[in-house]
Amino acid sequence: MADIKWLMCSDVHFPRHDPRKVSLWMDVLRYLKPQAVDLLGDIDDAEETSQWAKGSSKEGFSLSLTGIDLTKEFLREIHEIVPRADKHFHDGNHGWHRHKKWLDQNAPQTLLDKVYTPEVLYEGKKSGFEWHEYEDPPVHRFGDIYAHHGDSISKHSGESVRNDCLNWGVSVVRGHSHRLGRWEQTYPIDGRSIRGFEGGHLCDPSQMKYDRSPNWQSGFLFGMVSGDDVLITPIEIRNYSCMIGTKIFRS
Numbered sequence: 222m223a224d225i226k227w228l229m230c231s232d233v234h235f236p237r238h239d240p241r242k243v244s245l246w247m248d249v250l251r252y253l254k255p256q257a258v259d260l261l262g263d264i265d266d267a268e269e270t271s272q273w274a275k276g277s278s279k280e281g282f283s284l285s286l287t288g289i290d291l292t293k294e295f296l297r298e299i300h301e302i303v304p305r306a307d308k309h310f311h312d313g314n315h316g317w318h319r320h321k322k323w324l325d326q327n328a329p330q331t332l333l334d335k336v337y338t339p340e341v342l343y344e345g346k347k348s349g350f351e352w353h354e355y356e357d358p359p360v361h362r363f364g365d366i367y368a369h370h371g372d373s374i375s376k377h378s379g380e381s382v383r384n385d386c387l388n389w390g391v392s393v394v395r396g397h398s399h400r401l402g403r404w405e406q407t408y409p410i411d412g413r414s415i416r417g418f419e420g421g422h423l424c425d426p427s428q429m430k431y432d433r434s435p436n437w438q439s440g441f442l443f444g445m446v447s448g449d450d451v452l453i454t455p456i457e458i459r460n461y462s463c464m465i466g467t468k469i470f471r472s
């Protein structure tokens with residue numbers, strides 16, 4: 222079987238995204254034309270249905286929320302570039318997960334009647350994406366690697382994914398921490414290893430007010446799948462440039 226290029230990203234937080242970082246990732250997508258793409262959650266920020274918006278003029282739900290629109294457009298654009306890729310959309314604690322909780326409290330009949338579903342919001346299926354709920358367990362993707370938005374949160378890069386790996390007992394690619402990092406534990410006696418990767422973010426931290434001094438790193442994950450071997454590299458974005466192999470991208 223031919224090798225598979227696997228491109229991932231997470232924590233775009235539309236409309237609090239950084240357009241230059243998103244366009245950098247799109248350039249990499251166009252260049253690589255990967256056979257697999259995973260969006261690892263928090264693509265739509267969903268501020269309007271968050272607990273912070275509660276009681277404010279921002280609170281509410283509508284299909285015309287900018288975050289929903291931009292997420293839909295993002296999926297459509299990816300599909301246009303890689304129509305045949307194996308594409309997965311893992312929901313985060315933001316996005317549909319948050320809208321769903323708000324609707325459950327404020328307009329539960331719209332969920333029962335399926336007026337609003339992830340497909341109605343983002344049209345992921347239409348854009349060739351397989352949908353995964355945030356509450357679902359991590360999804361097996363390639364070799365030893367499972368994908369999820371992530372559950373644990375620790376202050377330091379690599380530690381959040383370490384905790385998920387140890388809790389779940391599998392190797393994980395994830396977002397959620399907004400940190401870029403990797404962690405690995407090897408067991409030479411029987412040759413096992415468990416490893417985890419945190420994919421950074423593509424958002425604009427200046428628009429996210431919930432952390433005074435966020436220890437966040439911009440970036441994304443890139444992998445090559447060769448049979449059962451999966452080689453994954455966290456790609457850092459520095460001053461709107463990043464590197465795939467020896468090729469430098471700038472936006």
Ligand SMILES: [Fe+2]
Binds near residue numbers: 232234263397398399
């Ligand atoms: Fe996030």
Ligand SMILES: [Fe+2]
Binds near residue numbers: 370398
């Ligand atoms: Fe998150």
